[in-house]
Amino acid sequence: MFRFRLAIVIVVSFCFVLSLGIALYWGANEVARYFQHSQTAYETFDDYEQLSQEAYRHFKQRMDRLITANPNSETGVESSKRRLYEAMQTLRDTAVKTPGKDSASEDWTNKPAELEKVAHLTAFLEASEYRFEEVERLRLQGKLTTAVQVLAKFTEEEIDGKFQPLIDAAINAEREKAKKAKRELEILVEKSRWTAILASLTAALFSLVAGILLLRAFKTPIEALMKGTDEIASGNLDYRISLDSRDEFAYLASHFNQMAKELEVQQDKLREGRAVLEERVTERTFELNLLNEELKRMDNARREFLADISHELRTPITVIRGEAEVTLRGQDRDAEEYKDALQRIVELSMQLGKYVNDLLFLARADTANLQFEWNKVDLADLVGSSVEDFQVMAQEYSISVSLDAPTGPLLVRGDKQRLRQVLFILGENACRYSKPLGHIAVALWRDGKQACFSLTDQGIGIPSEDLERIFERHFRSSNAQHSRDDGSGLGLPMAKSILQAHGGQIAVRSVENAGSTFTVTLPLLTVA
Structure with missing residues (x-):
């Protein structure tokens, strides 16, 4: 037309x-x-x-x-x-x-x-x-x-x-x-x-x-065509040009509308593809975050693992060194005394080997997954031998150690090396945080169907606001941080985990600058 x-x-x-x-x-x-x-x-x-x-x-x-x-x-x-x-x-x-x-x-x-x-x-x-x-x-x-x-x-x-x-x-x-x-x-x-x-x-x-x-x-x-191009350029792909004539402009408007429709379809496809891509990216990001968290957890576990190793290996090494030094300084000792000292060194070496080989315990915080060797353990004998080790460590700090225990056996079901580990943790903390020329009192007694063990020191004590957190991993009280900077805050949480696995408990009473008393209770073994 x-x-x-x-x-x-x-x-x-x-x-x-x-x-x-x-x-x-x-x-x-x-x-x-x-x-x-x-x-x-x-x-x-x-x-x-x-x-x-x-x-x-x-x-x-x-x-x-x-x-x-x-x-x-x-x-x-x-x-x-x-x-x-x-x-x-x-x-x-x-x-x-x-x-x-x-x-x-x-x-x-x-x-x-x-x-x-x-x-x-x-x-x-x-x-x-x-x-x-x-x-x-x-x-x-x-x-x-x-x-x-x-x-x-x-x-x-x-x-x-x-x-x-x-x-x-x-x-x-x-x-x-x-x-x-x-x-x-x-x-x-x-x-x-x-x-x-x-x-x-x-x-x-x-x-x-x-x-x-x-x-x-x-x-x-x-x-009409200019308005259509402006609308399409502004992103309004739903806009359509309406011309009532049957001339070339109407033909051009028809093709323009077809082009806008195809662009809209392509944009919808791109939007859907973008949504799918964003969803996949979100999923991959979530997976990467999980992997990152897992890597962080593994890194933290690695750090904790190394800290646990350094903490757990330090105590038996210290005791072994102390036993050896005490034995070498002794004059006119008979063979039996040397044999007893060597026996304690052997036991401590076995304890040290158990720490080194038991990586699962140091890598996991869940006590349900720990490996224990369950046997009858005479708690009186274990506490007595451990106190002797305490005395070796206490000599380095000029601290005296006393033991009040019954003469008869107190049998419990447990892992001897794990329980010795608990005693070492409590003894080492008492030696490290006690004042020079102080005294550590160890007591063992029967209380009905439970065996009770307490360790009282005359150290720096624990502030009242920190008493509820001392069994948290890596936590150290404020006065402990000022007193010594070589602690890791792992010993007491590990001791609590071991005692819980044995069905026992641990409690603490403390007065700042006056000392602390840790009390351990374990169920006695019923003899048939």
Whole structure:
């Protein structure tokens, strides 16, 4: 539809331009033709003037020759005659090329009349030559008076009566032709000017009207398309262009809507893909976080493992070194005493080997997963041998150790090495945090179906606000941190874990700067 309108405008505009070109071409041809007519008329007019002058000059030369009878005038006569015939030939040539039947005016179509005029003039001039020759014969015969009379009669009747009116009529006719050609040329130029003006105005008016109509036809679809592109560019892919026409703009709007629909589908797919990707990234991130937490936990377990190893290995090594030093410093000891010392060193070495091999215990905090060797254990014997070890460690700190225990056995079900580990933890803490020249009191007694063990020191004590947290892993009371910086806060939590696995408990009473008392209870083994 729009292409049809545009084609009509182009065709009509082309017709206007073609018509204006044809009109201008026709006008130019007419102007050239009338100009040619005018030029021909003026040329003919000039030729008649020239012929008239040459004719009268020749007549005068002939008359002078007849009247004066001067032989020298023969040359002038021949010269004027030659010029006269040349002027006549020029006029004859002009008459021959005068416009004929292609002229628009009747005056230009009478070419035979022009040729007839030229023929009359030619005939007159030839007849005049005959008369002049007749006058010349009369003069030569001595009949001068008759010759003069004939010449006067010829001049009056022929030259003035016939030739002069014929020349004047021809000149006047050519002058009128030139004037008429000029008038017609001016009229044609004026017509061409108005034709060009009217054609230009018509073309301009048509172009203006056609431009306004096309602009109105353009405006609505162009604005709709521009709005659609702005909406799509802003991300509104749901927008659709609505045009009621059936032209090219409607076709373009349809394709534009199809493009927007496909873009919307692609965007939905991208959004879904992005959502899936984000979900996968979230899952992978969660997995990585879990792995990271696991790595952190493993790293913390590794740190705790190393701390536990350093803590647990330190006590038996200290005792072994102490036993060896005490034994080496002793004087006059018998073999039995050396044997007892070596036996304790062997037991402590076995204890140390058990610590080294039992990595699971140091790697896990859950006591349910610990490995124990359950046997009957005489707690009285275990406490007694452990106190002897305490005494070795206490000597380094100038601390005395005492034991109050029953003479009979106190049997419990448990792991001897684990229970020794608990005693070592309590003894080492008492030695490390007791004041020099202090005293550690160890007591063991039966309380119904339970065996009770207590260790009282005269050390720095524990602040009341820290009593509930001393069994937490890596926790150390504030005064312990100020007193010693080599603690790890692992001993008491480990001791509590071992006792809980044996069905026992551990409690503490403490006064800051006065000392602490740790009490351990274990169920006695029922003897069948």
